[in-house]
Amino acid sequence: MSSSILIKNGRIIDPAASIDLQADVLIRNGFVSRLADKGQIEDAGVDSVIDAEGLIVCPGLIDLHCHLREPGQEDKETIKTGSEAAAKGGFTTICCMPNTHPPIDNAAVVSYVNTIAARDSAIRILPIGCITKGRKGDELAPMYELAQAGVVGFSDDGSPVTDASLMLRAMQYAGPLGLPIIEHCEDLSLSGSGLMNEGDLANILGLPGIPAAAEEIMVARNILLAKDTGIHIHLAHLSTRGSVEIVRFAKQHGVKVTAEVTPHHLTLTETAVAGYNTYARVNPPLRSDDDVQSLIEGLKDGTIDLISTDHAPHTTSEKEQEFGLAPTGISGFETALSSLLGLVHQGKMEMGKLIEAMTVAPAGILQGRFGRLGTIAQGSIADVTIFDPNIEWRVDAGGFISKGKNTPLHGMTLKGKVMITISCGKVVYRRDP
């Protein structure tokens, strides 16, 4: 394995360092050792050279929210397949949600995940611990123990913490540990038996709808608790205009809240569900055009801090069922960056902003506890993603590395693709020529 790599002729975009220029990058012993003008670094003595002519070189992507299914649901995904799929998608750091079987609610399970990750993954896997024992929403999980074992945040993702007083205590308890609470905002009494966005299409299909208020009420509640406690809360996968507006208002008033949005909520609407397409069944549901516009605006103006995939692999047989029986979720690692580049090509978002939302912004939530992530400034960890912003390719779910072939993008043509992913100075993915 090379201990030094020279990436030549690329366009370097590193929002953390406000860099967007043509330059060469030298990686040595797992760190970025030099960033210099084109042609300034000699090839001599370098183990390997990557010609990035026409390509964009950016910090390795960071995903704060994914599901790796191991332990317990290895038919859907394993840490090995999930991490390889993530590397293919340009990710070098991924944070896995604790809704495994058993859930990550004690140090033993954290240790299990870390052990398997060390054995099977070429990229950094950072587990998130449960807020409550067994994700049941009844009593707090041993958060100190989890923090000591190395979790990077707490979440019962997949379920909300319905009891407001329990959430308040969770925040108070987690605050001094220095780790964020990441909350899945859903009022279950309002989402009820809902299967898709409430609206015209739900009425046409005769499917029960999920109103926007089911999310927004919990967004508002969590913001009020964050205001009360002064403790940071991170809101997962926002999907509605109302949520964006509430978070915007909260930030204007100094509440310590951050928020994320998924690639699918930024690029797809509920119309993907037409024909009872279970591959577009996801929670929160795909929403309207207006919501999508608002999420994009929110990301641009900083109301929404970052993009997370919510990669949620499921088996094909689970998805090939009645709409109401199919599990929610989209396999997102291998299409995330490409689908989002569509927004850049359509002029809806700037390239720098997109990269910021997938690198330095999620790194900020991790607070530097794992070294300098989310940047390729000199001296930082050599996590680097190299992608071609213009190459067109057709999504073939069958060709996914992820065991989850569940994508509504199958058969679609996307523009832009990851060519090389480097994690800690090692090439962990290289696109077949």
Next chain:
Amino acid sequence: MTENNLNESRGIEAVSWNRKHLLDIDEFSISEFDLVMKTADAMSDVLSRPIRKVPALRGKTIATLFYEPSTRTRSSFELAAKNLSADVVNLAASSSSISKGENLIDTVHTLEAMGVDILIMRHPMAGAGHLAARYAKSSVINAGDGGHAHPTQALLDMYTILKHKTGIDGLKIVILGDSRHSRVARSNIWGLTAMGASVTICGPRSLLPIGLTRLHPVYSKINYETDILRALDGADVVMALRMQKERQSTGLIPDIREYVAQFRLTSQRLAAAKPDALVMHPGPVNEDIEISSDVASGPQSVINEQVSNGLAVRMAVLYLITGGSRE
């Protein structure tokens, strides 16, 4: 009687029927509706004879696969198939078997391996028919899928209206009750609107559809009313829907008495409609809940006719789907 002289006896033109499946009527053209109505007329002729049987579907095997209890719809389809000389096998699967992992696609493939040509399916989940159709080589007829569609019910309702009115275009039709969850309402709203009726849906606000925009292709054209007398004013047809008892337990209405007090179709309230207004109900009627007994059995009620017409319409659908009009 052969298919040919069945066609000739009704003068069916070469209006084409190109549907392999009948899943909903959302995209039906007027000429398709007309074709079903005309074919149903021919089937009514058959039903009026001493021997109510034609060989049109001889050698075809039809399976009814019902994941929800149903006596009326299932036996109507069974009789329709038998009147056309098809062989019928009835499968009753409980709703609970769905969640126990009995895979619908497997079931479809198993039935086809036994030689089933048409699968008539009722299922508690919207879109189940679409799923079956995606995997089926045979034809799938949706006999009701969750809150989505019940196409043959809407077709037989339209047929019944046409037996009494010269056309559907311009009629004021009131659908009374729980139109939010009703597949009967949903299919009728699509069909009747396409045929030019002015549809009003009436019921407690918590049982009317929610989340609609003005862009909806059909719901934007209909009227919403929570006052039954205003809804019934000048109506040509009143369709009452069956009230599901669980709407009370799920908190959508305070209780059935409240519903009855506001929305039961009584003779007094019916007087607000036109004197010759038809009273309809998809059955089975919860007597004195949706409709008072005297109205249900009164002179304006066509509820039993709906049942007879259902047989003719289902025969027509089976006949058309097997390619009757193409031969």
